[in-house]
Amino acid sequence: MSVIEGLSHIVLTTSSVEKYESTVQFYSLFGYQPISQVGSRVLSNEVSQFLPREEKVLHLFGKPPTQDITIRIVLTTNANEKEPLPEEKDWRLEQSSLVSATKNIVDVESILESINLKYQKYTYPNESDSLVAPLSADLVHTEIYTHDPLNNLITFTNKPIPISKSIYPIKPISPIKQQDISSSNISTEPKTKKKRIGMLTSGGDSPGMNAAVRAVVRVAISRGCDVYAIYEGYEGLVNGGDMIKKFGWADVRGYLAIGGTLIGSARCKAFREREGRLNSAYNMVKNGIDALIVCGGDGSLTGADVLRSEWPGLLDELIKEGRITAEEAAPHKHLTVVGLVGSIDNDMSSTDITIGAVSSLHRICEAVDSISATALSHSRAFVIEVMGRNCGWLALMAAVSTGADFVFIPERPPASDDWESEMCEILNKHRKLGKRKTIVIVAEGAIDKNLKPIKADYIKELLSNRMKLDTRVTTLGHTQRGGKPCSFDRNLATLQGVEAVHAVLRATSDTPSPMIGVRQNKITCEPLMKAVGLTRQVAEAISRKDFRRAMELRDPEFSEDYAAYIETTIVNDETLSKNKVCIKPT
Ligand SMILES: Nc1ncnc2c1ncn2[C@@H]1O[C@H](COP(=O)(O)OP(=O)(O)O)[C@@H](O)[C@H]1O
Numbered sequence: 001m002s003v004i005e006g007l008s009h010i011v012l013t014t015s016s017v018e019k020y021e022s023t024v025q026f027y028s029l030f031g032y033q034p035i036s037q038v039g040s041r042v043l044s045n046e047v048s049q050f051l052p053r054e055e056k057v058l059h060l061f062g063k064p065p066t067q068d069i070t071i072r073i074v075l076t077t078n079a080n081e082k083e084p085l086p087e088e089k090d091w092r093l094e095q096s097s098l099v100s101a102t103k104n105i106v107d108v109e110s111i112l113e114s115i116n117l118k119y120q121k122y123t124y125p126n127e128s129d130s131l132v133a134p135l136s137a138d139l140v141h142t143e144i145y146t147h148d149p150l151n152n153l154i155t156f157t158n159k160p161i162p163i164s165k166s167i168y169p170i171k172p173i174s175p176i177k178q179q180d181i182s183s184s185n186i187s188t189e190p191k192t193k194k195k196r197i198g199m200l201t202s203g204g205d206s207p208g209m210n211a212a213v214r215a216v217v218r219v220a221i222s223r224g225c226d227v228y229a230i231y232e233g234y235e236g237l238v239n240g241g242d243m244i245k246k247f248g249w250a251d252v253r254g255y256l257a258i259g260g261t262l263i264g265s266a267r268c269k270a271f272r273e274r275e276g277r278l279n280s281a282y283n284m285v286k287n288g289i290d291a292l293i294v295c296g297g298d299g300s301l302t303g304a305d306v307l308r309s310e311w312p313g314l315l316d317e318l319i320k321e322g323r324i325t326a327e328e329a330a331p332h333k334h335l336t337v338v339g340l341v342g343s344i345d346n347d348m349s350s351t352d353i354t355i356g357a358v359s360s361l362h363r364i365c366e367a368v369d370s371i372s373a374t375a376l377s378h379s380r381a382f383v384i385e386v387m388g389r390n391c392g393w394l395a396l397m398a399a400v401s402t403g404a405d406f407v408f409i410p411e412r413p414p415a416s417d418d419w420e421s422e423m424c425e426i427l428n429k430h431r432k433l434g435k436r437k438t439i440v441i442v443a444e445g446a447i448d449k450n451l452k453p454i455k456a457d458y459i460k461e462l463l464s465n466r467m468k469l470d471t472r473v474t475t476l477g478h479t480q481r482g483g484k485p486c487s488f489d490r491n492l493a494t495l496q497g498v499e500a501v502h503a504v505l506r507a508t509s510d511t512p513s514p515m516i517g518v519r520q521n522k523i524t525c526e527p528l529m530k531a532v533g534l535t536r537q538v539a540e541a542i543s544r545k546d547f548r549r550a551m552e553l554r555d556p557e558f559s560e561d562y563a564a565y566i567e568t569t570i571v572n573d574e575t576l577s578k579n580k581v582c583i584k585p586t
């Protein structure tokens with residue numbers, strides 16, 4: 001028996017008031033009725049500014065055999081905005097967010113005409129379909145594809161049985177005879193050419209990278225491709241030789257449980273130069289590799305896309321230099337690049353979580369728990385520095401998970417000019433309420449509101465001198481990055497590795513390089529450079545001191561986590577001090 005009883009509602013989010021209003025109007029045109037509205041657009045509380053501001057719930061009463069649909073339209077700063085659908089594409093190939101059954105497809109069409117909205121219409125059977133037999137009535141129907149103001153693809157169908165998956169009895173097209181093929185139709189690619197995929201891990205290693213390599217290798221083999229491990233990140237591409245090795249099924253045996261990356265990683269200076277990428281193109285052509293799956297952070301994924309964009313020019317240069325022949329280059333006209341995000345920092349936009357971040361967080365929590373035990377014994381204070389480069393996710397999540405007394409992250413510097421006094425006041429309050437230990441977590445990229453770095457040693461001085469606490473600094477360092485991947489990272493990397501190979505096989509010469517992500521528990525495929533661009537915007541927002549924007553640009557839960565941390569950890573209950581209740585250490 002299933003544990004759920006059916007669809008509750010669909011949630012659509014936007015940060016634009018205009019789009020919010022027009023989405024409500026759009027769905028109303030098709031008969032959805034408002035059943036409730038909550039929220040206020042003006043919230044003064046600093047924390048609340050990141051929470052949903054307003055939402056409307058619309059309901060459509062379905063007629064059997066269909067069911068009612070409820071749509072919640074939310075106005076929030078943390079919206080997942082979608083890109084407009086490319087008009088030239090066949091929208092049937094995209095994933096619809098909502099498929100509605102209708103008996104009045106003509107009315108649907110007139111509504112779309114009346115609001116001047118683009119749509120695609122398909123009638124079955126199609127004139128060009130070669131039917132084996134007349135279609136049964138339940139297969140004759142029309143489908144209309146359009147999008148709502150938030151760019152969600154929506155479909156209308158007048159199929160008599162809306163969820164019927166029956167297929168059309170179309171005659172197979174007879175094989176083309178040799179004499180029918182004109183020379184202009186002959187592809188330069190040999191028909192039997194096997195796809196050859198290169199896989200590399202690059203940048204800082206992260207737990208779960210091995211699971212990604214394993215999945216890519218095995219799915220590629222299952223799909224009839226050859227797969228090559230490229231050792232030491234881009235170093236292997238630049239140097240070639242035995243740093244590029246064909247992998248078989250058994251080569252990745254035992255990979256799942258091992259931390260780091262068994263095919264090695266590097267920060268490769270040579271690949272940043274065109275000369276290095278020219279050598280990489282040479283080594284790829286010589287090995288017949290024309291698709292590359294890269295698992296790394298935003299730097300590694302940018303590097304892969306640079307290689308893809310330069311590819312035709314690099315091949316021309318190699319031909320001119322006489323290093324490869326035109327015949328060798330011909331089957332490799334396009335390079336397909338797919339990105340998997342492997343980084344403990346969880347700093348990539350357009351994905352909820354990166355491969356390795358959860359394992360690293362577990363490690364940090366274990367370390368903080370251990371330090372807490374000794375802090376408690378000696379009534380000491382500890383300032384713990386955690387990794388994350390310019391991202392505060394690890395620090396914030398560790399603070400939430402361990403109940404640290406204070407946290408410093410780059411995206412949300414302390415609001416006050418005299419944050420030192422405010423921090424001491426909060427820590428003092430916790431001490432007065434009976435806490436025997438003080439834990440301050442500081443992200444390695446923490447800054448104050450004037451962009452001055454906040455370092456663990458400086459905090460230690462404050463705690464020792466002003467609060468007279470016996471204070472130690474612990475820098476967790478690379479223990480955070482190594483070690484076994486947790487099951488979440490093994491699963492994530494496996495699912496994403498599978499999708500990466502599928503993305504390679506789907507790619508055409510004009511598809512932008514995709515990045516495999518995960519959103520709301522679904523594996524996603526987003527334009528890689530768009531995600532990299534959004535990621536860079538966080539650093540830009542911070543450098544402009546626009547910290548509100550920096551928080552918005554992180555994944556939607558970031559602000560909620562921050563709010564939860566403040567509410568659950570910074571004591572804010574006056575009754576406690578009045579009644580002198582002693583708080584047990586967390
Ligand atoms: N703009 C770029 N052009 C070419 N290669 C790059 C670029 N940025 C990064 N790379 C390559 O990716 C490697 C890893 O990048 P880095 O930023 O250090 O780590 P991460 O991928 O974890 O962000 C670099 O050492 C370099 O070889």
Ligand SMILES: O=P(O)(O)OC[C@H]1O[C@](O)(COP(=O)(O)O)[C@@H](O)[C@@H]1O
Nearest residue numbers: 203204297343344345387388389481
């Ligand atoms: O190991 P290194 O080269 O000192 O790099 C340390 C950096 O690598 C990381 O562990 C991971 O960063 P990337 O995923 O961007 O490579 C950062 O948190 C840290 O700042």
